[in-house]
Amino acid sequence: MNQLHFPILSTIVFLPVIGALLVSLIDSKKETAIRWVTFIVLLLDFLVSLPLFFYFNSSTYQMQFVEKVPWISSLGMNYYLGIDGISLFLVLLTTFLSPIAQLSTWSGITQKTKEFNIVLLLLQTGMLGVFVSLDIFLFYIFWEFQLIPMYLMIGIWGGPNRVFATMKFFLYTFFGSVFMLVALMALYFLHHAYYHEYTFNMVTLMSQPLPANLQFWLFIAFALAFAIKVPMWPFHTWLPWAHVEAPTAGSVILAGILLKMGTYGFLRFNLPMFASMTHQFVDIILIISLIGIFYGAFVAMVQPDIKKLVAYSSVSHLGYSMLGMFALTTIGIEGSIMQMINHGISTGALFLIVGIVYERMHTRNISEYGGLASLVPIFSVFFMIFTLSSIAVPGTNGFIGEFMVLFGTFESHKVFAIIAAFGGLFAAVYMLTMFKRVVFLKPLNPKLLKLTDFNLREWIYMVPLVVFVFWIGIYPNTFLSKMHASVNHLIEQTKITNVNPNLNGKVSFDNKVIIKKSGLKG
């Protein structure tokens, strides 16, 4: 079955569902018990996911920890799970961030605590399912399913404009992904038309050439769904709304994990499956990524609201991730994956930081803060670390990701790399300006004097994030070594011209209209 002889991926994915059932049995007035149970389930999920890291065989690009069970066998759909060096860290990031995000809600979410924790647990299942599915149909089910809990999370526990924000979030993403649905139906029948096998197996579909004209449309349909999710400029408009209105934990998960589903989708589908089209679209996507980097940075500069500023910085950061990915070099793609992880850690942490002061002050306007350094020194130190990590200062994780992206891009597209390098400058401008106004200067707002510093719970969930900021910043090889084989294989896949000239673009599917006379004689 797999190297552990144990369905570890299923356990990781469905443990939260069991947790949700447990929580639903607890009386809704026992909030503390609900919080503890949820936290323990999420922590347990993280602990169960650790063997993935230790037993991961970094010398092969093959899928590992594979589980395969027929699901809708008459139509070639399988319950097929597995991970490789690309999805490994996204799974770990998810299981790592979720308990942290949950801890941050212990004082923040006081209304409908039970429902909140159930939704959080279901969300966890949806996200993990996306990263471990190797059957496209299964992938799509998880991909859409996770919209429901996120939709509820923003809509129920969000800010004043939550209904608008959550509707926009849902409809935008849903609209993008329905085209992917049609594309994957087409892929399914195309594969059968050429290779006489009905399958949704990603690994098989990746290695099969397709005619160019069809690849073009399939690439666009998949890219649209993922570009909205990332979000790439100009599809980013749902993001600031969703981030600003979402509760802290929602923002952390949205930025930390949900957005990665878009970048992961590009890596998993567009690059290997439509390799020839990827080469044709490289310039367009690189330009869009560049626009995203600068657009995000410029808009972030003028935001009066800390959370909105961080939200726009996400657009910029993920622009780097996309840039590195479509540079189509090993270092670029590895940098892109590192950038995803780093963004999850740093931006997630920044949202937590914002959440901590928001809980105490009930405002996120930069202008109402100032002088926090003298009032809450520990808070300010943590804030500084994550700010610097977000700017990509050497020694922090941000630097590794951004440097690798730029380096990888420079190998193949020098001009783009040079332009993108200036993006880092603007990141420093908006982040440091904000940091200065919030942490330094004089505390003019009298309400600030009542601020309290970190409590024990906040220490507990902030420290692991800091550890990873420096771990990745100083010794990234722990992580990079695991992804080499998979990334190299991906690069190989993108180099194959997978347009098959022997295949005719005008196919006829096996489309028999079987008209059998019923046993009747007129």
Place this chain on the structure above:
Amino acid sequence: MNFLAYYSINDLIAIAPQLILTIFGFIVTLVDLWLPKTEKSANAFIALMGFILAGIVSVMMFDSGTTSAFVGMIVTDNASLFIDLVIIIAGILAIAMSVNFVDREDINIGEYYSIILFSSVAMMFFASTYNLIVMFISVETLSIGMYILTGFLKNKSESIEAAMKYFILGSFASGFLVLGIGIMYGLFGSVDLNVISASLTKAAAIYKALGILAFMLIFIAFGFKIAAFPFHAWTPDVYAGAPTPMSAFMSVAPKAAAILALMRLLVVGMHPIQIEWTQMLWIIAAVTMTFGNTVALWQKDLKRLLGYSSISHAGYMLVGITAANSLGYGAVLFYLFGYLFMNLGAFSVAEFISKKGDTNTEIANLKGIAYKYPLIGAAMLIFMFSLAGVPPTVGFIGKYYLFSAAVQSHLYWLAIIGVINSAISAYFYLNVVVTMYMKGDTEGEFSILNSGLLKTTILIGAVGTIIFGIFPSYILSIALHSIAF
């Protein structure tokens, strides 16, 4: 003439489910005479027994091959038994919804249940024949039952008005049906679809053209029954005006029968003109989906919203028929099966919040219900996401197969129109969720129909929607193998 030379006991065996329901229909009518006014709920119990028995029999008859009875007028095959089962489950759930409802509305009389039984029999006959005359008779019988049930709330003017509208428009549609059948008979000398098909293949161009005309006239009646654009106008009024359990029943059972009959008409009878009817159906499917979903965006009443949504769902099912391949036909059957659970469930929630007089079903009245009744709220959430086609619900799986059948037939644009419609529909279905969950708690008391049976119906609907969404394999393969044409 010797009667026994034409008919045998096998004929009766072939229509066993129908017979059982008929017998129970008469039992209800008779027993009702002896029941005191306080004990009328026993009628519901008898009717339920009838449905359950008929259900068991049709499951037992499944996979026993195609039998034709009554000199080929009735055909019992897997597809018809599948639809029988859909009708029976819809009947069971509708009766469970009715018991406390009819008590509250003071319409608890035996006729209510016997009409449900008799019209179910007509629906089953409708789904199991290749004979146009039998189709006509059964469509009339089932419609009369539906007219009566629509107007059953005799003290509510909307109900009477809806019944009247339904009746007048329905008679009009039947007129076209008879006219079409007449022309068919005049052209080809038969009312049997197999014969018509054979003659149509060989027919000269002029007869073929007339045949298409006759087909279009017949299609009007079918379009009316399944509420396809532009024959949909009655739907929202009838669904909003009829007693809620009957709206729920009507949105599934007659539709299921009509869809299978339509498939028999198109696939078997009209096979020689397949190119023409796929073109026509393409347009009707696209417009029906789009119309239903767009108009639903502005609806304030839950029952009316479900009325428009049922128009759009008829459009989705037409996509599967337009695809004209076996995957599409199987997908339509599967979709009907899934639609049964989600739609009856959604109507049950509408009934749950209704007040005496079957009023108060506005969407706004759902405000905060999810916190007062968390399970009902969660169930409604499941129904809404399923109707919108979001996994892991049966609505998604059903829609997936309908559209993938279209893709298989290279109808990419139809599939794209379909999925865009899904995205549009998400808006109004989600608005219901917004009202339930995101508009805050309501301090005041809800006026609800507190009925254990009703809650059970909601629960069955929710569980069915989820279970068949996650494990569709079994039902799906049955549906795919049921199609014999």
